Amino acid sequence: MSKVFSWVLTTASALTLSLAPLFALAVEHYQSHRITPQGVVLTTDQGEVSVEFYNPHSVAVWYQPAGVTQLPSLLIGNPAQPVELALASSEQQLTLQSDALQLVINKSPLSIAFYRDGELLTRDQAGLIQADGQLGFDFSLAEQEKLAGAGQRVLGMDRRGHKLPLYNKAHYGYSTESSQMYFSLAGILSDKNYMLLFDNGATGELDLGHSQTDQLRFRAQGGRSSYLLVAADTTPELIQQYLAVSGKPPLPARWTLGNYASRFGYRTEAEARAVVQKFRDLKLPLDAIVIDLYWFGPDIQGHMGNLDWDREAFPSPEQMLADFAADGVKTILVTEPFILTSSKRWDESVTAGAIAPGPDGQPKTFDFYFGNTGLVDVFNPKAADWFWQRYHELLTQGVGGIWGDLGEPEVHPADTYHYLPGIGLQPADAVHNAYGHRWAELVHQGYRRDFPAQRPFIMMRAGSLGSQRFGMVPWTGDVDRSWGGLKPQVELALQMGLFGFGWIHSDLGGFAGGEVFDPELYIRWLQYGVFQPVYRPHAQEHIAPEPVFHSQDVINTLRPWLELRYRLLPYNYTLAYQHSQSGIPLMRPLFFLDEQNPALRDEANSYLWGDAFLVAPVTEPGVTSWPVNLPQGIWFDFFSGERLEGGQVLQRPVTIDTIPVLVKAGSFIPMTDSLQRTADYQGKALTLHYYADQSVATSQYSLFEDDGVTPDSVAKGQYELLHFAATTEDNRLTLNFSREGGEYQGKPASRDLTLVLHNQRGKARKIYLDGRYIPIVAQPQRFARGDYMAWYDKANKQLKIKLPLTADSKMLQVRY
Incomplete structure (x- = not known):
């Protein structure tokens, strides 16, 4: 109160x-x-x-x-x-x-x-x-x-x-x-x-x-x-x-957590279509395609600022956008704030008063890598309105998200001036770090005004304190495609996340340079990407950033990781919800668990993915073990189930198929079946993993669900929180279920829940759901008495219980 x-x-x-x-x-x-x-x-x-x-x-x-x-x-x-x-x-x-x-x-x-x-x-x-x-x-x-x-x-x-x-x-x-x-x-x-x-x-x-x-x-x-x-x-x-x-970061659409096809860049409509089809043919999940420079011109130089399709290379973009959308694939287009004097929009932008002036009051022009250019004065309402109209046209066509690149601005002459309402002209140095912030703000405001049924997607490279409230999805820029480029990515993400930028991510695989493909580096970067906010491999085109264009060995190694990314969708989407409500980032420093430990304060090589996971990306070639700075408590190896004592630095064995991923005792991890696109997610069938341990007497978790697309679903009451609470006693494990929220499109009346209890000492004697006895069978496929059953997986020390989770479900008891 x-x-x-x-x-x-x-x-x-x-x-x-x-x-x-x-x-x-x-x-x-x-x-x-x-x-x-x-x-x-x-x-x-x-x-x-x-x-x-x-x-x-x-x-x-x-x-x-x-x-x-x-x-x-x-x-x-x-x-x-x-x-x-x-x-x-x-x-x-x-x-x-x-x-x-x-x-x-x-x-x-x-x-x-x-x-x-x-x-x-x-x-x-x-x-x-x-x-x-x-x-x-x-x-x-x-x-x-x-x-x-x-x-x-x-x-x-x-x-x-x-x-x-x-x-x-x-x-x-x-x-x-x-x-x-x-x-x-x-x-x-x-x-x-x-x-x-x-x-x-x-x-x-x-x-x-x-x-x-x-x-x-x-x-x-x-x-x-x-x-x-x-x-x-x-x-x-x-x-x-x-x-x-x-201002808190808004909740993005669920598809933001899916896999992206992205490179610099797709040169034609036919190439873009072929890439999407390649993912579908190989049955690797895909939710978005990011189209870089060539959507508005055939060359890197001379066309920036067209802000419209090159119809020779993309003859039917509206149909392409519709076809991709029907397949569950969002199309994200790159845009820049530079309007070249050689572009089709130059005269129009000057007439509209959209170009920032120089000392003489005329549109300021200057040379940079892409050509002779002016800069859109995003601070000036006239310029902002003109710029937004270009976005409005693209979003009306069916574009699914906006990418704002070079927004530092990459080149910003000191004698450029910007008009601020009620204040007047200000020199570039007075507003330089505010440029990306204002750009994101005008796009966010336009979305909310003209496309109120959509959750904005705004990926940008630069901003300032406060930009998180516009839903900015930043990335760590043009990182070197090398082991040295991979090493600092955890540090970069943790630092930004502490200030509200929880959607910070890297170009998976590295962007710049790299003349010879290094499959080990590529695999390690994409393995790390499973536990970062946005899964977007992106690079210069001479080495394909998309896994579908690499060897069968690379694809086979990465397939289970990409599938894991999608199976974790209910867990990851709950992290997105938590971030939107409290600002706590998806990637979290280890010192969140012990703020008085200076070693954890300095830890920049491993991190927490939500409350449950500790992830330590492998950032060196040819290793067979990797150090993990393990905080106090009991932890479990996510892949082997091995129980580990915290409070020490452990060398964990790794192969090309594994990196250290640990789970904190007492954690709940909701998962779903493998998906090809996030649009297929319904939340009807869930697997809930609980990592039981005598060291954790009680634990709680809340799973967030909504339709994945409606803006302000929480404020509108169009969501559901599924609360799980566990109590561990000597001979009994009790799980309590409760719900809150309202109705939303597609909400299942009942969920088929498979509960997986890890670290089980042996078979349970009796299991009850709200007083109803659940029979324990030797093998689940031999049981044919409806949806209630339990079985013990001796090899993995897991007790698995299948049951319908309804609004009436209140308590599950497992007696040993």
């Missing part, structure tokens, strides 16, 4: 915290303050400073010096919630407090210290710093504090000690080290369980204790002089509180 807003005014004697002397240069001095519904506004000798709580855990501080242009917020996506606050005032300080945070505001010089449970988190040492045409902030760092964040970098999980550019920039063919990449984020997450996020999309720099070991410095070339501080008891709670302010 939200608390009623109230104020408590106290005297100086009520203060329990004080600020230590600050060494930072005094830049601003308090004069007065006024109370607002969410905090206070300070009047200073330079302007105003608003301190506004968005919830008890999150506070935004916005410095508004007189005469300084302030750009719109990127980070804030939701209105503030009612918060109970207390204010204390003395001659030297103000203390502002919620249930979770205490701010001590030193009046002169102005500075703010942030406390949680009496512990200093960090200190805004000198307020807003303005110098050399830049704005910025300096914050204190504790001696042993670890910092994640700053977006896509290959530096290790702890980014402390680095000075990092905040400038979204392509890094073609990166591998084991990169300090600047496609998607920078102006924020950090501390192991002291706070986040510090700068609400600014300008070109800048983030110094994480590099220049001065006990100081974090943020600098930007304009933008917005505001930041958000969030604090909580655990990292998952921290992410949830941040996204309650910034």
